[in-house]
Amino acid sequence: MTQTRVALLAAAASLWMASTTAQQGTYQKAAQTVAVYATVLDRGGRLVSNLTKKDFQIFDNGQPAEITVFSNDQQALTVALMLDMSESMQSRLTLVRESTRRFIEALLPPDRLRIGTFAEEIAVSPLLTGDKAVLNRILDEELWPGGTTPLWTAIDEAMSSFAGETSRRIVLTLTDGVSTAGRISFDHVTQRAISDVVMIYMVGMEGTILGPQAVRLADDTGGGHFEVKKGTTLSATFARVADELRHQYALGFTPVALDGQVHTIEVRLSKPGLTARARKNYLAVNR
């Protein structure tokens, strides 16, 4: 039963990014469901993964919405991992490669990963795969340091690489700075992430601070932002992100109106001391 619900949610999620008439027809009924993935943390910042449907409330533009889909099953990962290879990251090349290798090793059978890099060029692998040998091959053959930081363009390219993908989509970005180049603006990336229902996670390297725009993008899309601090490792941060993604709650609700406007979403919890992180907006259109 739960699997059926997850499938329905996935179908609903796909609808919000669907672009063809054929897809509209197929998911006409599911069109009425908005997918929301929520991460729940306790006061200590630990993940809470044993809640039930009655523990959640969703507000659509401030109005309570009925939760029509719920699952707390472990979720498979569909991640585009974008690695900053700009000049300032050169001294961390080995660290990035080896931390990513450990991230790859920790993938579970249903997980799929795509590796991308950004610096002088933006290169997103065409391969979205769980094949660890292939991913390690990309890691060994395709990391070339040097150049600027086209952060927003890189995230935009990563989202483009998900075209036709119907599962929960995540862009996990590792960077040590702010966007310094590229043809895509922050506003464009934010709008697209909301419209395409892509979750953005940002990881800032030790000694750097993620810019306010990067933090906002992560918050608005229901993702997360982490800074690798002294005493923690990049591997541990990647592991934390993976753990968080696996234990998100999959929720769905029926929108109050398909008015073509951006609606606010708020996820509240009935149990005290817990906080939910989820995307804050959705575009209310019938696609």
Place this chain on the structure above:
Amino acid sequence: MRRVILFIALSAFIAGTTAMLAGVAARQVPATVSSSVSVRAIVERPDGTFVTGLTRDDFDVLVDGQPQVVASVSEVDGPVSVLVLIDASASMNLGDVASHLVLSRAMEQWLPFSLKPGDRARIGNISRRGWLSERFTSDKQELVRFGFAARTVAPADRMGPSPIWDAIDGAVSALEWEGGARSILIVTDGRATGNRVSLKEAGAHAMASAVEVHVIAERDTPIAIQQLDGSLTHVLPGAGLRWLAEQTGGSYASDKRFPWSDPGPLFAQAIRRLHHAYTVGFIPSTPDGGVHAIEIKAKSPGLTVRARKQFIANR
């Protein structure tokens, strides 16, 4: 010197039509005799000049490390097919006028006029979308046109990825219908990204199809970068290309960063190599249909033999 080349090339071009037809007729599909294997080998002295007049007594052939009986050796100078790939990605620094000019000269003068009558070429680029001319041709005007198209890439398409291995893999497939000697001539900095196939897969495909990969590498400068933990990591963009050239019996030449390099003479040298080869024939001792390692050596010391490093021992 350039005028001499131009004159020779123009003379060849005038006589080209008849010779081209003769050349096409002379093309041979690779031998299908059950178990015999023919491998092209280019023999060079340390100064890069070609060694001619060798016989089967001058070669050693090892398969999986075991000596084989050399059945035949002959010099071949038939028409060749070459697929030229230009890496047009941002890291190649082709955006400025000077760089554009040196590559233009290489593509519009050195390449077409280095080809002999009957040779056929096709041109493609490595960029976000990739591009390949619609056909192989011996028509020099058409080659100039194809070369221009290969260099005309929208700025957004230069911004990556650079699927070099995919491009080589696709080029090998495109060459499979061509007879005679088949080669890829690639101009790149080796910074491969966004590939569906690996370097090894592309190399294996080229070797299985007897396609040589000749590389003109831009700014092949190894970089040692100190890491946070004090260790050094080495970035070697040319390493994969060197391996590919060596494994397929091709060649590797590096030049400075554009526009301080002039790849034209390197184009000419690579194409000369295609016309100065031997065919070394032998019957493998294990005709099992499998892939085997092969090493062809010249008995005289100091000579370099360029030949592919794997073959399929047909049953």
